[in-house]
Amino acid sequence: MDLSVSDRPRYLLYSNEIIIEGESVSEGILSKVLSVENLELYLNGEMNFNEMFKRLGINREKIEKENLFISDVEDRLEYLKNREIPMLNNGQRIVMKALLKSDCISFPLHNGNSVDKYYLLTLLSVIEWSPYFFSEGGWGNDDTVLAIAIDHDFLSSDIEITLPIKEVEELIYKLDKANQLCDPNAKKWIVQSKQHYEKKDNEIEEKLKFFGVDKIKLVSNEC
Numbered sequence: 001m002d003l004s005v006s007d008r009p010r011y012l013l014y015s016n017e018i019i020i021e022g023e024s025v026s027e028g029i030l031s032k033v034l035s036v037e038n039l040e041l042y043l044n045g046e047m048n049f050n051e052m053f054k055r056l057g058i059n060r061e062k063i064e065k066e067n068l069f070i071s072d073v074e075d076r077l078e079y080l081k082n083r084e085i086p087m088l089n090n091g092q093r094i095v096m097k098a099l100l101k102s103d104c105i106s107f108p109l110h111n112g113n114s115v116d117k118y119y120l121l122t123l124l125s126v127i128e129w130s131p132y133f134f135s136e137g138g139w140g141n142d143d144t145v146l147a148i149a150i151d152h153d154f155l156s157s158d159i160e161i162t163l164p165i166k167e168v169e170e171l172i173y174k175l176d177k178a179n180q181l182c183d184p185n186a187k188k189w190i191v192q193s194k195q196h197y198e199k200k201d202n203e204i205e206e207k208l209k210f211f212g213v214d215k216i217k218l219v220s221n222e223c
Contacts, residue, residue: 010034022113091180104223110160142196
C-alpha cells in the first residue's frame with residue numbers, strides 16, 4: 001500500500017517511534033542489517049536476530065549503544081514472525097475503507113503527532129488491531145476520536161486519530177449499520193462534537209464580521 005514500505009519493509013519496524021513518539025529514526029547500519037533479504041530469512045526461520053548482525057560482521061552490542069530501540073525492533077520482528085496471516089473482519093474493512101477514502105493525506109493524531117495515510121494502512125494490514133471511539137474535550141475542543149487498539153507487543157499505546165467530523169460521523173453510522181460499533185455511545189458523542197463545532201464556527205464568524213469579513217469558510221476539525 002505504501003510504496004516506501006514495499007521497498008523498505010523495515011520502516012514498519014519503526015512504527016512506534018514514528019507514530020507514537022513522533023520521532024525521526026536515524027537508521028545508520030540498521031538499514032543494512034534489516035535488508036529485505038535478511039528480513040525474509042528471519043521471518044522464514046532461517047536466521048535469528050543476532051545472526052542478522054553477524055552475517056555483516058557487525059557487533060550488535062556496539063550498535064545497540066547507539067540505537068537503544070534495537071531490542072524493541074527484535075520484539076516486533078518476533079511478533080510478525082509468529083503472526084498468522086491477517087484476515088480482516090467486516091468492521092475492520094469498513095474502517096480501512098474509510099481511512100483510504102479520507103480527504104486527509106496525513107492523519108492528525110490525538111497526541112499531537114501525525115501519520116501518513118498509506119503508512120498507517122500498510123501497518124494495519126499486517127498487525128492485529130480493533131477500532132473503538134472515545135470522547136475528549138477541553139481547550140475549546142469536543143472531539144470524537146477514532147482509536148485503533150494495537151497489540152502492545154508492537155506499539156506502546158493505541159493509535160488515536162482525529163478525523164474530520166463528517167468522516168467520523170459517516171464511519172460511526174456505517175459501523176452501527178453493520179453491527180460492528182463496539183460502543184453505541186459513539187453516536188451520542190459525534191452529535192455533541194458536531195453541535196460544539198457548529199456553535200464555535202458561528203461564534204467566530206460573528207466576531208470576524210467586525211473585520212469586514214461577511215462570508216467565510218471555516219475549517220475547524222479538518223485535515
